[in-house]
Amino acid sequence: MENSKGKNKQVSQQDYSESQSTPYCITRRYGSLTFEETVQNVKNGLKKLGLDLIAEFDVREYLSSDMEKIPRHLILMVCEKETALNLISKDVQMSVLFPCNVTIKEVEHNTIIEVSIENTDITWSSAKKKEIMEVAKNTKNILKKLLDTIEQQNVKL
Template sequence: MKNKDPLPQPDYKESKETSYCLSRRFSNLTFDETVANTRQALHDIGFEIISEMKMHEYFKQRLSKDINRYTLIGVCKAELAYELLQTENKLGVLLPCNIVIQDVKDGQLIEVSLIDAAVSWGLSKNTIVSQKAKEVKEKFKSILDKVEQSNTSI
């Protein structure tokens, strides 16, 4: 797509090994199908979407800049968030959990990235929070697996 300011694209190895998120790239679904599959996978593990921002539309409107499709989704599980805040009341600055779905190659390659709660929540040093973070990380890995079940990962 011409006249777009591309976001910097790390090579795939770097993208896959980013320390603060879990990422996987897919090539057999459209952007919209990947979003739909991600939404379904979130629902299946009990997370609710509480915010969504289409960054590509926001930049176009505010800055007159075009980028490939880039959607930021904030998710939460009420029971878990309540328990975390009862344990450590300032942990809310690390909530909700964020997911990015981005078109990294003009509709031919879509990347899904989810926050690694073990890294972000690990900042608290609280053992209860750390255990919950590990559980969330495993659940988030399952989201990538569910999206992949309908897709081919590169």
């Protein structure tokens, strides 16, 4: 691991295409919600989908002493017991790849918020087992549903 002294590193400026379409995550941006509203809607969505929030990691808090101007950035570690049991029963080493990560990042000073989910089709593919890939596909589909519910929770009829 690299150890740098001083507070000279900065987060590179993001543009809309920079964080899109990576093989390991599926990303969506939201412009109608604040960071706080997005975090709350993600947590509510996780609960509705039957996913457990295992841990929350504040990237900005962790890196603030070493980076200047880091935007708000949370990593939520999420899991579902049946999925975890299924993975462990098929390959005990799969525990290194879960819980899944969902990230919430401030992209443009609380006007654009980006939510990314882990693409388990890719991240779990190194197991090279058909039965794990079936679990991965199901997990990815559940996480994609989360992205669909985030803005809808703020719609008032």
